Amino acid sequence: MAEKTISITLRVWRQDGPQAEGRFASYHAKDIPADLSFLEMLDIVNAGLEKAGADPIAFEHDCREGICGSCGAVVNGHAHGPQRATTLCQLYMRHFNDGDVITIEPFRAKAFPLIKDLVVDRSAFDRIIQAGGYISVKTGTAPDAHAQLVPKPKAEQAMDAAACIGCGACVAACPNASASLFTAAKISQLCKLPQGDPERKRRVSAMIRQMDHEGFGSCSKHYECQAACPKEIKVANIATMNREFLRTLLPGE
Amino acid sequence: MAKDSGQDGAGKFRLNTVSRELLVAVSGLVLVLFILVHLAGNLILFRGPDAFNAYSQHLHELGLLLAAIRAGLIAAFVLHVVMTAWLVLANRAARTTRYAVQRTMGNTNFVKQTMIYSGLLILVFVLLHLYDFTFIDKAGPYSVVEGRNTGQSLGLYGIVWNAFSNPLHSLLYIVAMAALGLHFSNAVSTIWVTLGVLSDAATAKANLAARVLGAAIAVAFSAIPLYVLAMTHLRGV
Ligand code: HEM
Ligand code: FES
Numbered sequence: 001m002a003e004k005t006i007s008i009t010l011r012v013w014r015q016d017g018p019q020a021e022g023r024f025a026s027y028h029a030k031d032i033p034a035d036l037s038f039l040e041m042l043d044i045v046n047a048g049l050e051k052a053g054a055d056p057i058a059f060e061h062d063c064r065e066g067i068c069g070s071c072g073a074v075v076n077g078h079a080h081g082p083q084r085a086t087t088l089c090q091l092y093m094r095h096f097n098d099g100d101v102i103t104i105e106p107f108r109a110k111a112f113p114l115i116k117d118l119v120v121d122r123s124a125f126d127r128i129i130q131a132g133g134y135i136s137v138k139t140g141t142a143p144d145a146h147a148q149l150v151p152k153p154k155a156e157q158a159m160d161a162a163a164c165i166g167c168g169a170c171v172a173a174c175p176n177a178s179a180s181l182f183t184a185a186k187i188s189q190l191c192k193l194p195q196g197d198p199e200r201k202r203r204v205s206a207m208i209r210q211m212d213h214e215g216f217g218s219c220s221k222h223y224e225c226q227a228a229c230p231k232e233i234k235v236a237n238i239a240t241m242n243r244e245f246l247r248t249l250l251p252g253e
Numbered sequence: 254m255a256k257d258s259g260q261d262g263a264g265k266f267r268l269n270t271v272s273r274e275l276l277v278a279v280s281g282l283v284l285v286l287f288i289l290v291h292l293a294g295n296l297i298l299f300r301g302p303d304a305f306n307a308y309s310q311h312l313h314e315l316g317l318l319l320a321a322i323r324a325g326l327i328a329a330f331v332l333h334v335v336m337t338a339w340l341v342l343a344n345r346a347a348r349t350t351r352y353a354v355q356r357t358m359g360n361t362n363f364v365k366q367t368m369i370y371s372g373l374l375i376l377v378f379v380l381l382h383l384y385d386f387t388f389i390d391k392a393g394p395y396s397v398v399e400g401r402n403t404g405q406s407l408g409l410y411g412i413v414w415n416a417f418s419n420p421l422h423s424l425l426y427i428v429a430m431a432a433l434g435l436h437f438s439n440a441v442s443t444i445w446v447t448l449g450v451l452s453d454a455a456t457a458k459a460n461l462a463a464r465v466l467g468a469a470i471a472v473a474f475s476a477i478p479l480y481v482l483a484m485t486h487l488r489g490v
Contacts, residue, residue: 013353024353077356084358103354110349175361176344208269217347218270218340221443222365227358235446235456243449245271 004034006098010045012057013105014117022114024103034094038081039064039071041093058117066090066230069165072172073118074105079169079228087167087230107172111179111214122168124214125182131210132203133186135195154192161188163231173228176217181225183211184241185233191244204244270343273336278447280333281440287326288437292473299480302402302410309391309409334376341369364439371436378429385416417481430474438467 007030015022027049032041039061046056062070066087073088075081081091096102104118112120150158162185170181187204190196196203219238226235268276294312298305312319364371389395389412396411397404407414417423442463445451451459 011353074352074354077352077354078358082356105352105354108348108350108352110347173358175348175366177347178344205269208271212270215347217344218274219446220340220344220365220368221446223360224358227360236451239446239449239451241449242271242275242447246275246449 004094005031006034006093006096006100007031008096008099009101011101011103012117014057015106015114016055017116018114032093034092036093037064037089038075038091038093039089058115058119060119061089064089067165069167072107072167072169074107074172076103079107079172080167080230084227085230085232087165090230107168109168109171109177109216111177111216112168112171120168122166124216125166125168125179127214128179128183128207128210129186132199132206133190135190135199137195148194150193158189158192161185161192161233161237164189164229164233165231167230169228169230170225170233171216173224174217174219175222175224176220178219178225179211179214179216180219180238180241181229181233181235183207184237187244188237188240191240200244201248204241205248208241208245270340273340274447276332277336277340278444280329280336281444283325283329284333285437285441287329288433288470292470295477296473298410298413298477302407305410305413306408330379334372337369337372364435368436368439371432374429374432375436378426378432381425382429386412413477414481414485417478418485420482420486423478423482426478427475430471433474434467434471436467437470438464441466 007028010027010029011024012027013022014025027045029041029045032044036044039059042057042059049056059073060070062068064071066089069087071088072080075088075091080086080088081095083091083095106112106114106118106120107122109120111124112122114120164182164185166182168182171177171179174180187207190203191200221235223235226233294308297308315322386409391409391412392406395415396406396408398407398411398414401407402411417426440463442460445455445459
């Protein structure tokens with residue numbers, strides 16, 4: 001049985017560098033096997049471009065199995081494309097139709113400066129983590145896993161928040177380009193656990209301060225982040241972050 | 254490399270975005286409570302001029318307490334407007350290049366996207382409203398309703414009656430109340446996240462309750478101009 005293929009037109013944002021003028025360029029991708037991933041489709045288009053001596057489309061990727069958070073672009077107006085709970089690398093061409101025109105843009109946020117084409121600099125996320133998204137522990141032998149008891153519901157909330165792969169789709173999808181969902185997930189994953197407790201006050205203030213400093217917007221509860229998140233991180237984490245912040249206003253222990 | 258240090262700006266006092274959100278929410282909550290009390294007071298109008306004017310009289314007899322409540326309301330209002338304007342400007346600045354194609358995943362909506370516009374409409378309306386009913390002489394010529402009370406003043410009741418017997422004036426109020434209803438419904442559904450008191454499970458219920466409340470408020474406030482219009486133009490009272 002012949003493999004199903006589709007032919008599509010791509011409108012891709014091309015920009016040579018941070019300061020360069022960007023524009024949309026059109027490419028025809030013919031006879032793309034429907035079982036290829038979106039990034040594999042781009043690989044084919046890029047092979048064609050290279051063969052013709054043109055500059056391939058720059059895009060970021062690493063694991064290609066939806067766990068590293070490297071990939072991402074806005075496809076037809078959706079961060080990571082129209083499929084819910086899916087990273088761009090795990091989006092398959094069978095979700096598109098023959099003859100489709102697909103617009104591909106980089107994640108847009110002032111705090112994510114563009115490097116080239118679809119590649120943006122997301123190191124603002126790293127700096128938010130550096131500001132407080134960690135716990136301080138004595139190094140040495142790892143403690144026994146059951147040395148500290150964690151109630152099951154708390155453990156699950158922390159694990160759900162820890163599913164965040166830091167891809168930046170929340171920022172890309174947010175009308176305010178807010179990093180609240182990312183920052184909140186990183187705060188939640190630590191503050192729900194006993195290991196995260198000692199530094200909780202300092203952590204939430206420092207991470208929010210850094211988030212603001214990077215130039216992200218604030219949360220207006222559009223819930224677009226939650227819908228775009230490939231790991232289905234919930235807005236409830238933002239309620240947790242705000243509650244954590246409110247705790248810092250209480251008189252110290 | 255200022256950008257690399259998480260401590261940049263530390264020591265300098267600057268309200269972070271979460272604090273600003275919290276101030277919007279708390280001042281908004283004060284306004285929500287005020288709206289509910291104000292509505293209850295307004296509905297006394299349906300019990301006739303004596304009851305309504307007596308209510309207004311009682312309010313003014315509160316003296317210092319009334320002054321304190323007014324000061325608190327003005328403070329909440331100004332805080333709300335200043336903080337929301339600050340947030341909205343910062344949010345716009347956070348995305349300088351727009352998307353060529355942007356689609357919603359079905360969560361944001363017209364009401365959420367127009368909070369600042371419904372808010373600004375309320376702001377303009379409040380100024381007009383104060384001019385209409387607060388700064389006016391309650392026993393002046395505008396309080397006399399033609400053909401009622403034998404040409405004597407009908408107090409605040411008469412003033413309200415005269416204002417709303419003008420269809421354009423009524424329409425303006427009804428439009429403003431629609432904006433208030435929309436602003437109110439979104440605000441009451443999202444405030445629980447801001448204040449950090451909501452779990453995901455409760456979100457759907459809170460949304461529905463907020464919508465019903467927002468609609469009820471718009472309809473109940475609008476009932477007064479509609480009633481006056483109906484009485485003056487249909488029954489010719
Ligand atoms: C009596 C009238 C008003 C009431 C009852 C009210 C109520 C509220 C409440 C409770 C919130 C908080 C929602 C949250 O925390 O998620 C809110 C948000 C907001 N209000 Fe008002 N408000 C009123 C007037 C105004 C005015 C005059 C403005 C005009 C500037 C305004 C602009 C906004 C905006 C822009 C937001 C959304 C802020 C954001 O992006 O998160 N409001 N309102
Ligand atoms: S490439 Fe790793 S998540 Fe897509």
